[in-house]
Amino acid sequence: GAVVSQHPSRVICKSGTSVKIECRSLDFQATTMFWYRQFPKQSLMLMATSNEGSKATYEQGVEKDKFLINHASLTLSTLTVTSAHPEDSSFYICSARTGFQLYEQYFGPGTRLTVT
Amino acid sequence: AQSVTQLDSHVSVSEGTPVLLRCNYSSSYSPSLFWYVQHPNKGLQLLLKYTSAATLVKGINGFEAEFKKSETSFHLTKPSAHMSDAAEYFCVVSDRTNKLVFGAGTILRVKS
Numbered sequence: 001g002a003v004v005s006q007h008p009s010r011v012i013c014k015s016g017t018s019v020k021i022e023c024r025s026l027d028f029q030a031t032t033m034f035w036y037r038q039f040p041k042q043s044l045m046l047m048a049t050s051n052e053g054s055k056a057t058y059e060q061g062v063e064k065d066k067f068l069i070n071h072a073s074l075t076l077s078t079l080t081v082t083s084a085h086p087e088d089s090s091f092y093i094c095s096a097r098t099g100f101q102l103y104e105q106y107f108g109p110g111t112r113l114t115v116t
Numbered sequence: 117a118q119s120v121t122q123l124d125s126h127v128s129v130s131e132g133t134p135v136l137l138r139c140n141y142s143s144s145y146s147p148s149l150f151w152y153v154q155h156p157n158k159g160l161q162l163l164l165k166y167t168s169a170a171t172l173v174k175g176i177n178g179f180e181a182e183f184k185k186s187e188t189s190f191h192l193t194k195p196s197a198h199m200s201d202a203a204e205y206f207c208v209v210s211d212r213t214n215k216l217v218f219g220a221g222t223i224l225r226v227k228s
Contacts, residue, residue: 004159034216041125043206043218093160105216107152107160 002028004096006108013084013115020080021111023094029074030096034105035067038091049090050077084115118143118211120219127221128225135179135194137222142188147205149190150208150216160206161174177201202226 003026013019013116023033032051036044050056056069056072068080077096081088092111095105123138141147151163164175171183177200181192190207207219 009157041220042222044216045218046126046215049215056170105162107154109157109159 002026002096002098002106004030004094004108006092006094006111008111009109011111011114013047013113015085015115016083018080018082019084019113020078021092021094021113023077023079023096023108025096025106029097029104030077030098032075032097033071034078034095034097035069035077035079036093036095038093038110044093047079056110075101081113084113086115087114089115117215118147118209120149120207120209120217122205122207122219122222124222125220126223126225128227129197129228130185131199132196135192135197135201135224137192137205137207137224138188139192139219140188141190141209143205143209145212148210149181149183150210151179151190151192152206152208153203154206154221155203163192163205197226198222199226199228 005024007022015060037047038044042100047062048056050057050071052071052074058064071077091110093110095107097105119142121140149166152160153163154160162175163179166173166183174180179194204221204223206221208216
């Protein structure tokens with residue numbers, strides 16, 4: 001089946017620094033990728049939708065200048081958390097869509113970000 | 117706005133006994149509903165989906181769910197739990213823009 005990887009799986013960074021998370025579709029081309037955030041004991045919240053070659057569409061309340069998303073190729077999207085603060089500590093999950101049906105999303109294993 | 121409520125944050129069953137994970141949804145139109153499973157250190161995997169066809173939906177690994185409009189429910193069931201079913205399960209609804217809205221999740225524990 002379709003596989004999506006994320007790197008790194010865990011990252012610890014200091015407050016004020018930036019960190020980049022990669023999301024790759026390993027065996028298929030993804031025209032659309034999604035970035036989600038999951039707080040402890042809470043559900044996944046969609047942060048943004050990323051289409052290859054165009055600007056990401058951010059959900060209401062998500063700071064686009066803080067969470068930079070780049071989808072430069074059909075197999076790679078990146079999320080950069082800029083000037084990270086402890087409140088940005090969370091579990092970030094990406095997914096990739098292969099076709100027109102919404103449920104054809106394949107999820108990565110997630111990245112645990114801790115900002116100290 | 118669409119939303120889902122998973123009624124149990126944790127469910128514990130013995131191996132070989134039935135599994136019931138409850139989900140209620142809220143939608144102003146006919147929704148598409150999904151169940152996803154997440155095993156530790158693995159990506160979310162689609163278990164099954166309802167997209168306005170048959171109300172009883174069969175998924176992978178022996179799971180099934182029934183769409184009940186009158187009860188606004190989409191409960192997930194399995195006749196006999198296996199140790200490998202231990203994971204976190206998410207009930208999901210799609211909104212008008214086809215974005216996925218997730219429930220809070222139910223952690224299933226299977227005792228031997």
